[in-house]
Amino acid sequence: MEERPCAVLLKFPGTNCDEETARALETVGFVTEVIPISALKPESLVGVSLVVLSGGFSYGDYVMAGRLAKLVTEQKIGDTLKEFRDNGGYLLGICNGFQILTQLDLLPAGSLVENTSARFQCQWVTLKNRAPESPFLSHLPDTFEFPIAHAEGRLVTQEESEAKGYLESGAAALTYTEDVNGSFEQIAGLQDESGRVFGLMPHPERFLHRQDHYDPDWSHPSDGDSAEGEENRGSGYYLFRSLFESVTSASS
């Protein structure tokens, strides 16, 4: 029997997208375990291929989004996540998970601060796939839509030129096609140099099915040649599918 890769989903107090994210991971083929941060040990990641930090408001976004989650994670497991990455592991951060990954220095330097609107924004956005070779984006088209839901999603860097550099280096794997929240260079998602760590503000797990889209006539560009059982999938499914295939091909 084929062995399925294992994913661990870290849950902090205030994480609230873990169930739908776990469902997305299971849908594409991962065996998924949700581990509360209080139970996390370095040994928890033995035999695991993917660690996911999902959306929510960890620790009530106190101090700043992702800050206390970073501190508690480091207190619990030290540099285990960095070692996990260095040993070939994959890390995905969605929304609050992206904020936590930036705080943990697992992604290129940047911070996610309050939107220029000073409001919580819940809307659909169009994204440009700038890294079609990325293990996370390989099955996604050049442009596609995902929903966003955040108050602190504006990516800033110490100097604005750094963000420009991320576009040139390919670290800015995902950008908004218009100015949504004031992010430097309209960056919506970042990847690290290895390509195995990826964070994004939009929520792919909220667009697993075609009917999740606001347009009832929406269809994926590759629907004409969808595999059996994939006819009803939304764009979010293809992010998780890309990841699953990358993880399985890397481990085979």
Add this chain to the structure above:
Amino acid sequence: MRELFEISDRYIEPGDANGLLYEPLENGMTYRATTRYEVEFEGEKEALEAFIEKTLLDPISQELHEGDDPALTDFTFVLEYGMKPGALDLEKEAIMTYYRGIEEPGFELKSLTIRQRLYLFGGSADESDRFIRDICNAAIHNWNVISAG
């Protein structure tokens, strides 16, 4: 010993103060928000400062100000508010829980008081009562207004 730290954002532009109120002002005002931490401690001041920088400051997007002087200037007034003594301050509790988990912090954190500061620019200091009424909750908050020098 007592130390004061105030953290402000580098990238947040002043916002429209009408967004803080139920009814708009006649004369427009803008605002910026900061957070002020008052710490009672014993031990090494350097260790406390290292803790503050690691725990409360984001070096990319924020700036740290130490001491009594307000972090921002040219304001009309400042509304400072926080949780009343005895009211549950979840942010303080989260920070204290993290502090208690640190092995050998190098100082003893005796107490921590968190205050939100709203710096109001333009308009008139006479408007402060409206901000108190619409922002502060007398059941859980106490507050004070700092007038421009």
